[in-house]
Amino acid sequence: MTSASQIVTAYMEQTRKDLIASYQEKGLKASGRYAKGLTYEVSDDGKTIKAFMESEHHVWFMEQGRKPNKKKSVKELIGFALWASDEDSTTGGFIARWLKDKGIMANAFAVAYKIGEQGIQVPNRYNPGDVVEDVVTNEWFDGLVAQLADHFIFATVTEVERLFRK
Numbered sequence: 001m002t003s004a005s006q007i008v009t010a011y012m013e014q015t016r017k018d019l020i021a022s023y024q025e026k027g028l029k030a031s032g033r034y035a036k037g038l039t040y041e042v043s044d045d046g047k048t049i050k051a052f053m054e055s056e057h058h059v060w061f062m063e064q065g066r067k068p069n070k071k072k073s074v075k076e077l078i079g080f081a082l083w084a085s086d087e088d089s090t091t092g093g094f095i096a097r098w099l100k101d102k103g104i105m106a107n108a109f110a111v112a113y114k115i116g117e118q119g120i121q122v123p124n125r126y127n128p129g130d131v132v133e134d135v136v137t138n139e140w141f142d143g144l145v146a147q148l149a150d151h152f153i154f155a156t157v158t159e160v161e162r163l164f165r166k
Helices: 004-025 034-038 059-064 074-085 092-101 108-118 139-166
Strands: 037-043 050-056
Touching: 004 034, 004 037, 004 050, 004 139, 074 108, 092 108, 108 139
Parallel strands: none
Antiparallel strands: 037 050
């Protein structure tokens, strides 16, 4: 018999695959870091099963967009744009990398400046949004609950039969 932990693990693996498919179908693949960084963990101490999924932090921006910088002085926007467009930066440079990964010929500084100033609205013509919300839905949750309910009902019936049948 499949354990509850195995059911949750299988469900998490399928969810990971579905999230990657959602992101690819929407044309959002750039570097592939999202798919590579999408991991999950399931733990079972015999009383509680805990499961979580982690991803690159930019999934939030793919899903929700990005607000403009709070500080919008020209000096601060230039600082942000320099940091975000610096390919040699170990902490910044994400705009330059994204443009390169997507094969887009654009000025990384100008793109970063505009993002800092205006933000990014999602959905937009390049990103329909709902990368995660199209997968992790109420139906997704109901499906997991149904599988676990079936498992626990079967396990309970089996145990009752073991105890009382002769």
